[in-house]
């Protein structure tokens with residue numbers, strides 16, 4: 001038995017080491033190209049060496065039965081078929097290790113998905129016309145784009161998650177990278193549901209056109225918003241900035257201010273993956289001025305953890321120091337793993353002593369938010385609960401209680417749990433929440449479902465219960481049983 005409790009822990013240590021390997025990739029610069037015929041060709045854009053991602057802007061109309069419309073301003077005329085010549089340039093970009101994505105969006109046109117089925121049809125269209133599929137009328141010719149960028153700023157906010165899932169489904173044939181360009185007020189009105197699918201490789205946040213979260217004379221509002229965005233379910237997030245004052249309605253950050261006031265703060269996040277620039281036309285010198293600092297790893301912290309999709313960057317000169325860094329990480333990870341293993345062993349023994357045959361229900365997660373108090377209420381990370389409930393999927397939903405939905409879940413150690421996700425509007429302050437969790441977890445009434453722990457992360461308040469596959473669970477969780485009287489303040 002005791003040996004088994006190590007399995008999830010070892011697995012997570014391995015994962016940690018893998019992610020450290022990947023984190024040695026440098027951060028990069030993304031740019032939007034396509035909305036001004038005078039901004040230079042796609043080939044020149046890629047040859048500049050300033051970018052690791054180019055978003056072709058935009059596919060302005062699609063969905064809702066509308067005929068899709070590609071709009072690349074004065075560059076070419078999709079209707080006349082002249083954009084197919086871009087295929088060669090796209091391939092050149094890709095050969096320079098630059099990812100080229102098609103951006104869905106734009107101020108004109110009609111971007112609306114009317115149903116989940118509509119979303120699937122749009123995904124099929126995109127796959128066949130821009131990605132790895134086949135069609136006789138591919139607007140950009142034979143080149144296979146790397147992925148799709150969601151730059152949606154209007155509409156109902158519905159079915160973008162369906163589109164993301166459907167596109168991601170094609171990755172089994174050829175990887176389809178997904179990016180999103182939400183605006184900086186958190187969470188984004190149109191894209192938050194889609195982003196929370198966890199399917200987006202990159203999230204470039206527009207820190208412009210929004211006074212409350214953009215740079216003005218200082219970076220305070222921007223950094224406060226960035227710190228909220230780091231909680232999104234994506235490992236690579238980018239600071240989106242205008243390339244010049246005229247490129248947006250506010251939010252321009254002079255390059256020296258970006259380097260001295262903004263980058264040091266946002267780089268302390270392990271999700272920092274670079275800077276997105278709007279847009280190529282206005283970028284006369286901006287990206288060249290910042291790119292070294294964007295990519296430079298911050299001296300005090302490890303660079304962003306990322307998926308294998310991190311930009312490799314076009315410069316091979318970095319390779320040597322990269323290998324050295326990787327080695328250092330491996331050594332560091334090995335040491336950290338050993339220390340953590342010792343700590344876990346110590347913690348397990350302590351727990352066993354105190355609680356007799358209390359089983360190890362924590363899986364691989366160590367308590368995260370527990371302050372230094374020596375109590376038995378345990379805190380789960382939001383990520384571990386997301387994994388356990390398959391991102392709070394509908395299939396795992398057990399029901400809806402007065403204070404929020406309840407989901408069935410399975411921790412990495414195999415223990416089945418019921419997770420109550422409290423409504424954000426419940427108005428529980430963190431301190432009150434923690435205190436009540438402590439009280440409840442100490443009540444081990446015979447007929448009461450056992451509270452295993454809780455999770456507080458950003459706005460999320462979760463309660464994690466033992467899962468009992470019979471009516472007693474339902475009645476307790478949904479607040480209809482007398483025994484639940486202690487829990488009434490919550491559920």
Ligand SMILES: *[C@@H]1O[C@H](CO)[C@@H](O)[C@H](O)[C@H]1NC(C)=O
Nearest residue numbers: 063064065066110111112114
């Ligand atoms: C956009 O398309 C949808 C679906 O076809 C349609 O209902 C809507 O009226 C269109 N909106 C505009 C502004 O044309």
